[in-house]
Amino acid sequence: MSALKVYVPRDAAALAVDAEKVAEAVMAEARIRDIEVDLVRNGSRGMLWLEPLVEVEKDGIRHAFGPVGPRDVEALFDADWGEHPLALGPTEEIDWFKRQTRLTFARVGVIDPLSLDAYEAHGGLEGLRRALGMTGPEMIEEMKESGLRGRGGAGFPTGIKWDTVQKAQADQKYIVANADEGDSGTFADRMLMEGDPFSLIEGMAIAGICVGATRGYIYLRSEYPEAIHVMREAIRIARARGVLGTSVLGSRHAFDMEVRVGAGAYVCGEETSLLNSLEGKRGVVRAKPPLPAIEGFLGKPTVVNNIISLGTVPVIFEKGAAHYRDFGLGRSRGTIPIQIAGNVKFGGLFETAFGMSLGALVDEIGGGTASGRPVKAVQVGGPLGAYFPRDLFDTPFGYEEFDGQGGLIGHAGVVVFDDSADMLSMARFAMEFCAVESCGKCTPCRIGAVRGVETVDRIARGDAAAIPLLTDLCDTMKDGSLCALGGFTPYPVMSALTHFPDDFHANTREAAE
Amino acid sequence: MPPPPAPAEIETRLHAILTEHAGLEGPVLPILHAVQAEWGHVPQETLPLIAEALNISRAELHGVVSFYHDFRDAPAGRHMLKICRAEACQARGGKRIEDAARAKLGVDWHGTTADGGVTLEPVYCLGLCATGPAAMLDGRVVARLDETRLEALLSEAGA
Ligand SMILES: Cc1cc2nc3c(=O)[nH]c(=O)nc-3n(C[C@H](O)[C@H](O)[C@H](O)COP(=O)(O)O)c2cc1C
Ligand code: SF4
Ligand code: FES
Numbered sequence: 001m002s003a004l005k006v007y008v009p010r011d012a013a014a015l016a017v018d019a020e021k022v023a024e025a026v027m028a029e030a031r032i033r034d035i036e037v038d039l040v041r042n043g044s045r046g047m048l049w050l051e052p053l054v055e056v057e058k059d060g061i062r063h064a065f066g067p068v069g070p071r072d073v074e075a076l077f078d079a080d081w082g083e084h085p086l087a088l089g090p091t092e093e094i095d096w097f098k099r100q101t102r103l104t105f106a107r108v109g110v111i112d113p114l115s116l117d118a119y120e121a122h123g124g125l126e127g128l129r130r131a132l133g134m135t136g137p138e139m140i141e142e143m144k145e146s147g148l149r150g151r152g153g154a155g156f157p158t159g160i161k162w163d164t165v166q167k168a169q170a171d172q173k174y175i176v177a178n179a180d181e182g183d184s185g186t187f188a189d190r191m192l193m194e195g196d197p198f199s200l201i202e203g204m205a206i207a208g209i210c211v212g213a214t215r216g217y218i219y220l221r222s223e224y225p226e227a228i229h230v231m232r233e234a235i236r237i238a239r240a241r242g243v244l245g246t247s248v249l250g251s252r253h254a255f256d257m258e259v260r261v262g263a264g265a266y267v268c269g270e271e272t273s274l275l276n277s278l279e280g281k282r283g284v285v286r287a288k289p290p291l292p293a294i295e296g297f298l299g300k301p302t303v304v305n306n307i308i309s310l311g312t313v314p315v316i317f318e319k320g321a322a323h324y325r326d327f328g329l330g331r332s333r334g335t336i337p338i339q340i341a342g343n344v345k346f347g348g349l350f351e352t353a354f355g356m357s358l359g360a361l362v363d364e365i366g367g368g369t370a371s372g373r374p375v376k377a378v379q380v381g382g383p384l385g386a387y388f389p390r391d392l393f394d395t396p397f398g399y400e401e402f403d404g405q406g407g408l409i410g411h412a413g414v415v416v417f418d419d420s421a422d423m424l425s426m427a428r429f430a431m432e433f434c435a436v437e438s439c440g441k442c443t444p445c446r447i448g449a450v451r452g453v454e455t456v457d458r459i460a461r462g463d464a465a466a467i468p469l470l471t472d473l474c475d476t477m478k479d480g481s482l483c484a485l486g487g488f489t490p491y492p493v494m495s496a497l498t499h500f501p502d503d504f505h506a507n508t509r510e511a512a513e
Numbered sequence: 514m515p516p517p518p519a520p521a522e523i524e525t526r527l528h529a530i531l532t533e534h535a536g537l538e539g540p541v542l543p544i545l546h547a548v549q550a551e552w553g554h555v556p557q558e559t560l561p562l563i564a565e566a567l568n569i570s571r572a573e574l575h576g577v578v579s580f581y582h583d584f585r586d587a588p589a590g591r592h593m594l595k596i597c598r599a600e601a602c603q604a605r606g607g608k609r610i611e612d613a614a615r616a617k618l619g620v621d622w623h624g625t626t627a628d629g630g631v632t633l634e635p636v637y638c639l640g641l642c643a644t645g646p647a648a649m650l651d652g653r654v655v656a657r658l659d660e661t662r663l664e665a666l667l668s669e670a671g672a
Contacts, residue, residue: 016641016656048643184599187640215538222546222583223639225652260539261546263581266637280541280567282580298538340643342604347643370605379600383637415601415642429600433637 003038004030004081005057009109011044011194012226013187018070019052025073026054033077043195045109046349047096049370055091056081064091096346096365101327103319103335104312105351108195114233116241119198125243127317131206132251136166139210143313145321147333151188152178152269152306153381153410153484155399158313161303164293165211168301173213175204176278176297176304179220179227180262180269183382185341185413189307191349192337193220193227196311197234198243201257203313205248207303208255216257217297218307219274222264231259266383266437270483271304273439284439285483306411308337329355332398342379342415343369352397359393362416373418377426377500381410383433384488386495387423406495408488423500427470428456430492434485445486448477452493459504467504470497520558526551527559531566541567541577545584554585589632590625592670594618595649598635601642610646610658611635617663618672630671 008014008023023039030037045053050066057063058081065076065086076084088094102108111118119125131139143159150156165173177200181189193200204216220228235257238244246254260278262268268277272286275297296302312334316324324334332354338361340347345367362368362378369375377387386407388395395405402409417426431452438446452473458466474490481487497504530547534540544563548555555578564574578584596611618626618633625632641647644656650666658666 012639012654013641013644013656016639016647016654017644051644181640182638184638185601185642186638187642190640223636223649226654260542262583263542263546264583264636265581277542279539280577282576284580342601342642342645344643383600413601413642415604417604421604426600426603429603433599437637 003036005038005040007040007042007055007057007062008052009044010041010113010226010230011051011109011191012224013048013191014044014051014053015226017051017067021070022052022054022068022073025070029073029077035077040112042111043108043113044191044349045091045097046105046191046351047094047346048348049346050088053088053091062091064088064094096348096350099365100351101335101353102351103315103324103327104199104308105192105196105337105349106315107199108191108349111196113195113197113230114237116198116237116243119196123318124198124314125202125249127314128202128206128243128249130317131209132249132253136210136212139206140166142317142321143210146316146324147321147328147331148309148312148316148324149332149399150306151308151312151336151411153183153408155409158305158309161293161305162207162211164291165213165301165303168294170301172215172298172300173211174297174300174302175207175211175213175216175257175310176275176292176302177204177216177218177307177310178269178271178274178304179218179224179307180266180274181221181224181307181411182266182269183384183411183413185379185415186339186382186411187341188337188339188349188412190224190227192307192311193224194230197231198238199311199314200231200307201234201238201243203310204257205244205255206313206317207305207310209248209251209253211301211303213301213303214254214256216255217278218257218259219262219268219278220259221262228259228261235259265439266433267439267483267485270485273483274304275302282439284441287482308411327353329353329396329398329401331400336397336409336412338397339411339413340366340416341413343371343418344416345370354398355396357393358388358395358397358414359390361397361414362393366414366416369416369418371418371420373420375416376419376421377417377423377496379415379417379426379492380413381408382413383430384408384484384491385410385413386491387426387499388495389499391499406498407491423496423503424456424460427493427496427504428453428460430489430496431456434489438485439483442480442482442486444477444480445482445489448473448480448486449489452477452489464505467497523552523556523558524562527562531563541569541574545578549584553588557586590629592631592651593634594631594666594670595634595636595639597637597639597641597645597647599638599642601638602645602647605645607646610648610660610663613660613663614667617667626672631667
């Protein structure tokens, strides 16, 4: 009899809910029963409410069980991994999974992240091979045609950025992958690095060959130890197999890379602060110009891209720019891995073409709140993103569409709050976070955020006169900040005030009576 | 707490760390991480030697160390508990877990318990935002925290 193939994820979201113990239990139980098990530690399928989600392959089809605790394993073996209360049927038939369009995340959760053979068997390296047969300008055209825009938050067209670096003259250029992913409610970068690290490596290699850069760095936040470990292993394997090194896949191009670990500063996700940090300096934001594309790491032309931007490059080259571009809405082309988080029943990573409405994401896909109470607000785009009330739930997921509603999609995190949330507290938190994480370079951010906390506290104590002060302060921060930390903190604050005025007036009204 | 390492011992080990990192582009953060991994903090005594090796001023190096939340200038407790304070965890009842942990440990953020057992630090997102509240104990992530799981986590840390 052939071995029973069992998948237990090694994604941090699974490990954090005892996946390691589940894996041990599976092996222990198999030993007792004298069953030969082929255990694969895959990434996560993204249905995080079901983690640890264990899969067992039967007749070539993977069946899901979850959430599996270590104590469930014995009974699952008893049931021969068939009928059992935790059985979910074939994984890819689960509605939540089936409704997605997985391009960037096609392999995540499917393969062993550290098997280069599995990677290749699932289309990996095809994009790089195709790119090696193209000229630099042809590759730029491909990128521009795909319509890919930066997934780190600013939404800048990736092809145009690469074009600038390609045209810059220098003895050394760099590719820097931004894996600082500090936004609350986001984990797509982490899941891609832990679940399909070779796609990032391949994307960076294509970028390097395109612009003429031979060295790459992944700036990876220290809060992600599992991603650091997997990424380093994958780089080692890619180097040993000739994907990286002096001759990429036997070509005349050299490209190599390494992981650099951050040190717990949110602002280091901002690209110029990141470059300072990478150089070993304080992570203060640099004034632009010069653009990093002209003077980046160590003063050399540098592509700085988000993990999802770079991780999407291989599929664009594999399937062609048109295939990617044909998904989407308006100027938001392709797919976007949306992270549904917070107080939501079915949270996880949902990759879909741009255009789905916020309401569909929260109510239909997310299934409403985990607490069962009504949804009050949804913060989209991390700590610098606006709070959306139910009234704005018909907003389609797209860069311009969210901008038009006074918000931003940022790194596509969607955080759901139920009606027990106090929006005044959330506004206070936004200011507090800005004060803690400010790089200190500009006064409106450094001092303004501290004043912001004090002003919200005055409102909380019933001082209605402090409300216009808060509005003025937000205007000052918006206009006088060098980067989006100080400049966008007004988004969550003002959206909380505008859409949920009752939370700000409750005490002031009482005081007036 | 273990006795502070002798200066000579620091110097030998530090020399090895500096050698390991020679030739890197932008070696400061990797060196500081290695130093902190070795001694649990960045000992004051190491700064002049690092600064000299990298040919930067001590003031500049001090500025770097103090900028980043991760680097400590004094030893932490035997265990490091980081609890996520960010929005998605708050939406899932994180505040209750924060308060329970502070009460149980009898310390506020950045504090270390009287017996030197546990240091409590806030963290702003661990990327576990769909399964929060989340925490990290000595580099190991834990999610879906409720009072019971927090209790188990704290007793694992000896508190
Ligand atoms: C305060 C702040 C934090 C940021 N954090 C991140 C981050 O964690 N990851 C990221 O990719 N971009 C982040 N950005 C955006 C980067 O500055 C930059 O636009 C991005 O890395 C460019 O890559 P992309 O074009 O592929 O999105 C941040 C920006 C600001 C102002
Ligand atoms: S807005 Fe804040 S974080 Fe951004 S550069 Fe100014 S002080 Fe630094
Ligand atoms: S907000 Fe707590 S893990 Fe992301």
